[in-house]
Amino acid sequence: xxEVRELxxxxxxxxxxxxxxxxxxxxxxxxxxxxxxxxxxxxMRMIMGVLGITSGEVRWDGRPITMVDRRRFGYMPEERGLYxxxxxxxxxxxxxxxxxxxxxxxxxxxxxxLERFGLADRAKEHVEKLSLGNQQRVQIxxxxxxxxxxxxxxxxxxxxxxLAVDSMADLLRQHTSRGVPVLFSSHQLDLVxxxxxxxxxxxxxxxxxxxxxxxxxxxxxxxxxxxxNGDAGWVRDxxxxxxxxxxxxxxxxxxxxxxxxxxxxxxxxxxxxxxEFTPIRPTLSxxxxxxTQ
Numbered sequence: 001x002x003e004v005r006e007l008x009x010x011x012x013x014x015x016x017x018x019x020x021x022x023x024x025x026x027x028x029x030x031x032x033x034x035x036x037x038x039x040x041x042x043x044m045r046m047i048m049g050v051l052g053i054t055s056g057e058v059r060w061d062g063r064p065i066t067m068v069d070r071r072r073f074g075y076m077p078e079e080r081g082l083y084x085x086x087x088x089x090x091x092x093x094x095x096x097x098x099x100x101x102x103x104x105x106x107x108x109x110x111x112x113x114l115e116r117f118g119l120a121d122r123a124k125e126h127v128e129k130l131s132l133g134n135q136q137r138v139q140i141x142x143x144x145x146x147x148x149x150x151x152x153x154x155x156x157x158x159x160x161x162x163l164a165v166d167s168m169a170d171l172l173r174q175h176t177s178r179g180v181p182v183l184f185s186s187h188q189l190d191l192v193x194x195x196x197x198x199x200x201x202x203x204x205x206x207x208x209x210x211x212x213x214x215x216x217x218x219x220x221x222x223x224x225x226x227x228x229n230g231d232a233g234w235v236r237d238x239x240x241x242x243x244x245x246x247x248x249x250x251x252x253x254x255x256x257x258x259x260x261x262x263x264x265x266x267x268x269x270x271x272x273x274x275x276e277f278t279p280i281r282p283t284l285s286x287x288x289x290x291x292t293q
Contacts, residue, residue, distance in 0.1 A: 001025055002047070002065075002150055002181050007056035009042050016042045018205040019056070024150070024181040029172060031192035032185040033288065034202035040185045041078045043202070044154050047183075048075050060150070071099065074148030076156050080139050084128035088119070088138055091127065092145065099146045109145040117141070117167060133159045140168060144175065151175060153184040157191060169195055193284040201291055209291040213284070220290050223280045226251045226264070228273035238264055252280070 002024040009017040017039040024030045032040050045051035047058050049070050058065045083091055089110055096106025114120045117137040119130075127135055136159050143153065151172070157165055172182055172195070186192050192199065199216060201209035209216050223244065226232060232251040236243050240260025244252040255261050261277075268274035282290075 001061070002183070003059035003062075004043070004047065005057045005059060007043060007046055007058065008054045009039075009046060009051065010054045016205055017046070020202070020205070020207055022200045022207060022210050024183045025198065026181050027176045027179045028197040029176055029182045029184070029195055030198045030200060031196035032183055032200050032202070033187070033189060033192055033284075034185075035292070037204075038202040039205040040202055041154055044075075044152050044183070044185065045077075047152055048073065050077075069149075072146075072149045074143035074146065074151045074153075076139055076143040076151075076153040078154040080135065082127045082135060082139060082142075085126050087124050087126055088114070088130070089123035092138070092142055095142045096145055101146055106145070110141060113141040113145055113171075114138075116171070117164070133161060133164060136160055137164065140171070144171065148175075149180065151180060151182040151184070153182070155186060156184050157186055157188060165191065189284045189288060199284075201288060203292040209287070213287075216287050216291075217282060220282060220287055221254055223282070224253045224255065224261070225276065225278055225280050226253055226268065227276035228268055228271070229275060230271075230273055234267075234271075235264065238267065249275070 004020055004022050007017055007020040008015065020039070020043055034040050042051060046053050049067060060069045089107070092110035093103055093106040096109065097103060101109070111120060111123065114123055119134060119137060122130065122134070127138060130138065140156055143151065157168060160168060176182055193213065198212055199210065200207060209219070226235065227250050230249060232246050232249055235241060235246065235251045235253065238260065240255065240257025241264060242254040242256050244254060265274065265277060
């Protein structure tokens with residue numbers, strides 16, 4: 001397991017990362033989300049040792065992380081590290097060898113992934129000849145081809161079309177299935193919601209939410225949808241209930257006083273109008289907005 005403990009980074013008077021603590025658990029995908037400037041990239045760079053740590057600690061397997069550990073990680077930086085005028089396959093073999101692979105094993109692993117991404121026929125082309133999406137595929141290949149013990153990926157889905165996103169997601173699931181912890185950042189909240197087992201939400205350098213989706217939901221505001229036969233405007237007159245919205249027979253509600261829902265249901269039944277009363281599962285976007293405001 002990768003553990004981040006009270007990680008802090010300052011740049012002069014600016015505290016870009018402020019006491020960040022979270023875990024990336026074995027065999028799970030953890031989504032790292034936050035607005036621009038929230039501190040995600042800075043945190044990932046400190047995890048990888050690319051950027052110095054002002055205070056705090058990164059731990060791997062229950063002990064302080066070492067550079068030997070980090071060499072076995074797969075890392076995809078925000079600023080892509082590809083050589084534009086070098087052929088794709090030559091570059092991947094070179095990067096694989098830097099990570100300790102033989103030339104033969106690096107070639108085999110690179111071609112396996114290029115075939116997976118539909119790029120095998122472009123293995124001898126220079127990187128600069130590829131589209132940004134295909135360059136992204138090559139960068140991901142460089143991160144995963146060495147069978148890493150942990151994956152740290154900064155915006156790995158950026159620029160990918162829907163089919164490439166599905167292919168990438170399948171690839172990451174292969175790694176989590178063998179127990180690899182995966183941490184990836186993304187601004188695509190619907191994608192994070194679909195793929196991740198756990199979430200870490202960062203705002204202004206601090207963790208403002210962390211856990212499974214269910215755990216994050218339990219800390220937020222619970223809303224209910226009421227549907228009746230007639231107009232639902234009468235719910236505005238009931239105590240202990242905040243009416244978020246009413247549109248015809250449907251009302252979106254928050255129960256602000258315990259037990260107020262019982263009076264609501266009795267009233268709806270007495271009027272002979274009750275059709276539906278159900279809790280609403282908030283979207284990740286709604287959870288995100290609530291914890292970052």
